[in-house]
Amino acid sequence: MPLTAGTGTATAAAAVPAPRAEAPRAAAETVPILVAVAGLSVADESRAGYNRDLFKHWNAGLNLSDGCNTRNEVLITEAVTAPTVGARCALTGGQWWSYYDDTYVTPAGALDIDHMVPLAEAWDSGASAWTAARREAYANDQGQSSSLIAVTAKSNRAKGDQDPAQWLPPAADALCHYTSDWLATKLRWGLSIDEAEQKALYRLAAGCQGDKVTYTVAP
Secondary structure, eight states, X not given: OOOOOOSTHHHHHHTSOOXXXXXXXXXXXXXXXXXXXXXXXXXXXXXXXXXXXXXXXXXXXXXXXXXXXXXXXXXXXXXXXXXXXXXXXXXXXXXXXXXXXXXXXXXXXXXXXXXXXXXXXXXXXXXXXXXXXXXXXXXXXXXSTTSEEEEEHHHHHHHTTOOTTTOOOSOGGGHHHHHHHHHHHHHHHTOOBOHHHHHHHHHHHHTTTTOEEEEOOOO
């Protein structure tokens, strides 16, 4: 699975724009996993016009002054043992847990950052109609922990652009976690599912009874 100018010296002061108030953030929503599947719209998919370059990634990240791009910010956030951050955000040491494989990984270079819903799948499911800015926001989304996941390069490349009807993580204990993360990402971004994907998600969710999906609608 959602901001009077006067005369004389006062005119210069009035020309300075007032600080813009931040828009209120959407509240997180939590629903049972089967309800999450039911909350996604079903539509045919089309990859016509897709190009990975239409999703700008990795950009300068959340902290524009730390010298780290989105990839490295995700690695720093998800590390189970913090790496040393050097000049130009070079990462040394550290350790990560790839839940797809149920294995610990080091060094950082052995990891890929997986878009939970791959860029091509997002395109097929609604992102083809988005602006370039929204696609960039999607490709660098650190606003929800399910969106970008540090995993082994082997698993990420085996997954490619496939949905849960076509690929699932190899660790059996990862299936409910993965299903929840997939649903949370699709719900966050208002992406649709196709019929085969829906059947797979219902089958997976039926084996995760009692689990819940928490998501926040993207701004």
